[in-house]
Amino acid sequence: MEQQRVAGIGRWFDDYTRTFLDTDPEGLGNILLKIEHTRKVCAVSDTLAAGEGLSANEARIAATVALLHDVGRFPQYRRWRTFRDSDSDNHARLSLEVLAEHNLLDGLDPAERLLVEEAVRFHNLLELPERVGSPTRLFMQMIRDADKLDIWRIFLELFALPVEQRASAATLDLPDLPGCTPACRDALLAQRVVRLDQCLVLNDFKMLQISWALDLGFASSYRLLLERDYIPRLTGTLNGELEIGAAIEGIRQEAALRANDCNT
Ligand SMILES: [Fe+2]
The missing domain is CATH 1.10.3210.10 (Hypothetical protein af1432)
Structure with missing residues (x-):
């Protein structure tokens, strides 16, 4: 070509x-x-x-x-x-x-x-x-x-805006309530990618996006993910206390390992 x-x-x-x-x-x-x-x-x-x-x-x-x-x-x-x-x-x-x-x-x-x-x-x-x-x-x-690496950017920019200024179709109209759906939290705690069809509130969708960090295919992707600081920044947008700190830390450590692994 x-x-x-x-x-x-x-x-x-x-x-x-x-x-x-x-x-x-x-x-x-x-x-x-x-x-x-x-x-x-x-x-x-x-x-x-x-x-x-x-x-x-x-x-x-x-x-x-x-x-x-x-x-x-x-x-x-x-x-x-x-x-x-x-x-x-x-x-x-x-x-x-x-x-x-x-x-x-x-x-x-x-x-x-x-x-x-x-x-x-x-x-x-x-x-x-x-x-x-x-x-x-x-x-x-x-x-x-x-x-994924750009979708993270989009959502971080959106979440920084007041709700009424967010591009309406982007957040899938999920309600921004405190708390999360147990099935989504379970997936994150098990270090699995959260399923979109189980997302009922915006926090679930944010957790889905955090869990994507487990699903990248290249060390270069993990390096960009860490460089852009996406995991802590997304975590910072969660609404309320969800008791998923250990899961997030596990994902962050895994991402750091994979960023240095040439065979990812
Ligand atoms: Fe697409």
């Missing part, structure tokens, strides 16, 4: 997303959030590609995946006014639909095209399917990590 091709897809992304800007202020906030998210995911993806020693061609494939992984978010929001997949449609599937509609990957080397499509398709799954081998796995893991 040539650099020119990546640049062309970048220009297409700008043109495509511009068509969604003509909407009401609430909608505009939500659309702009996803445009900025994509740009930052691209930047993180470049950092990870460099940190993990990807070849120039592999880095271009990763950059393409980063640009395209969430394009389904735009028609999703236009049609359903939500980013909640369970109330609309799987946005990764919608992204693939957009790519097909716009013939965006036509002419690409078929093997590379498949790598891009598979990474987009699986970027939002709770867990990567086990049967996936390399090199598909590399690109799937990279977009999943880059996505």
